[in-house]
Amino acid sequence: MNISAIIDIFPQLLKGLGVTVTVLIASALIAYLMAFIAGLCRLSNHIVIRKVTGFYVEVFRGTSLIVQLFWLYYAIPMLFGIQLGSNWWAGVIAIGLNYGAYLSEVVRGSIQSVAKGQTEAAIALNMSRFQRMRLIIFPQAVRMMLPEFGNYTIQMLKGTALVSLIGLKDVLYYGDIMRSTNLSQAPLIYLLVLVLYFILALPLIWLTRKGESISKKGVASG
Amino acid sequence: MNSNYWNWDTFLEALPIVLKGLGITIGLTFTCFFFALLFGFVWTFLRRIPNKPLNWIITWTMEFIRSTPPLVQLFFIFYAWPMIPGIGVTLSPFTSAVIGLGIHFSTYIGEIYRSGIESVDKGQWEAAKALNFSTVDKWRRIILPQALPPTIPMLGNYFIIMFKEVPLASTIGVAGILLMANTYGAQNWAYLEPLTIVGIIFLLLSYPSAILIKRLEIKLNTRFDKKATLENMKKGAMM
Numbered sequence: 001m002n003i004s005a006i007i008d009i010f011p012q013l014l015k016g017l018g019v020t021v022t023v024l025i026a027s028a029l030i031a032y033l034m035a036f037i038a039g040l041c042r043l044s045n046h047i048v049i050r051k052v053t054g055f056y057v058e059v060f061r062g063t064s065l066i067v068q069l070f071w072l073y074y075a076i077p078m079l080f081g082i083q084l085g086s087n088w089w090a091g092v093i094a095i096g097l098n099y100g101a102y103l104s105e106v107v108r109g110s111i112q113s114v115a116k117g118q119t120e121a122a123i124a125l126n127m128s129r130f131q132r133m134r135l136i137i138f139p140q141a142v143r144m145m146l147p148e149f150g151n152y153t154i155q156m157l158k159g160t161a162l163v164s165l166i167g168l169k170d171v172l173y174y175g176d177i178m179r180s181t182n183l184s185q186a187p188l189i190y191l192l193v194l195v196l197y198f199i200l201a202l203p204l205i206w207l208t209r210k211g212e213s214i215s216k217k218g219v220a221s222g
Numbered sequence: 223m224n225s226n227y228w229n230w231d232t233f234l235e236a237l238p239i240v241l242k243g244l245g246i247t248i249g250l251t252f253t254c255f256f257f258a259l260l261f262g263f264v265w266t267f268l269r270r271i272p273n274k275p276l277n278w279i280i281t282w283t284m285e286f287i288r289s290t291p292p293l294v295q296l297f298f299i300f301y302a303w304p305m306i307p308g309i310g311v312t313l314s315p316f317t318s319a320v321i322g323l324g325i326h327f328s329t330y331i332g333e334i335y336r337s338g339i340e341s342v343d344k345g346q347w348e349a350a351k352a353l354n355f356s357t358v359d360k361w362r363r364i365i366l367p368q369a370l371p372p373t374i375p376m377l378g379n380y381f382i383i384m385f386k387e388v389p390l391a392s393t394i395g396v397a398g399i400l401l402m403a404n405t406y407g408a409q410n411w412a413y414l415e416p417l418t419i420v421g422i423i424f425l426l427l428s429y430p431s432a433i434l435i436k437r438l439e440i441k442l443n444t445r446f447d448k449k450a451t452l453e454n455m456k457k458g459a460m461m
Binding site for chain 2: 058059061062063064065066067068070071074075154157158159160161162165172175176179183184185186187189190191193194197198201204205
């Protein structure tokens, strides 16, 4: 392993950094949004809303991300006759909906695990259903969600590597291109790809640990 | 329904072809999981070595493997490993997948074992010492029989997660259901039906398994709880 080879390879990989990071941010935003929408819908009093969101959650949790990615990539244009704009959207939607389904279970579980006495106290204080959720349940539940949101964001980062399979030019894509032209460099190339993903993961690992300590402290001491 | 986009004839034609890959997909899942279960022990025991620098290295190696994409790790094993001078050997796609996914998941499994071992009561360790058990006997007869059963539901969940990660191996040429579907799609320019079949197969297998594990979890919990309550009752009676 020599330094000059690293200096050659690393800038090539960095060309894909923009796609990897934007796919991660966009799919994370979709996932967080879906998590709260689906998580709250599953707690709805309305059975149809509960069943429909339950179906979404189980389908996306029950199948693989890579299958969903290919399915959306090939199926959406064929099935509905619309082009999704670009592969970028197919990737972002697949990752967003997949992890949104997992995270919605986190949202639901956290809200349900807020002690029942809290709801009763809020009712006793004559709060409306919305006030109860916003002022009493949510601030406690969100803290409990933080570590899992961190963990799943790291999972999403790992999932973004799949978008190279549908032709997006991310970090792995440039790594594959270099490997195909210079097979003997493969070990160094993939090692650097892994290191680059790990560098991206480090802040997320740090945030997850931070989230763990916040969730342990709870509301009262904050 | 028979539109330009969805064709039942294609569906029926693709079904047996995709199903041909099912044996490999399931076989790979079990083999990877077995490897991960074994290798998980290696991590658990490496982390117990009382040496600060070594411990730090092991912890961060696990973190590295866990937070980088398994897809890249597969490519590393399959494309890069044979190129490493001295130790490099060419591995079949199946073996590469077993090693790649096995090692990736072993870092999670190692943590599960650790949580199980840490939940064994301190008195049990002391009792083993007091009864002059050898290290092997201590682990085999006292610690592991108590540490492992409560981790079974968690391990089961990882089995399902692994089942869903196994189609990654199609990218290096393991002929499971996803590769079968993609090959059929490329030959007939019809991806929708075969990929839908793959999705349905995953759903049919993973959803019931998840429910089964949930039941197992409830069963195990009540069993351990019962034991705990019985012990507390005994303690109460003695006092």
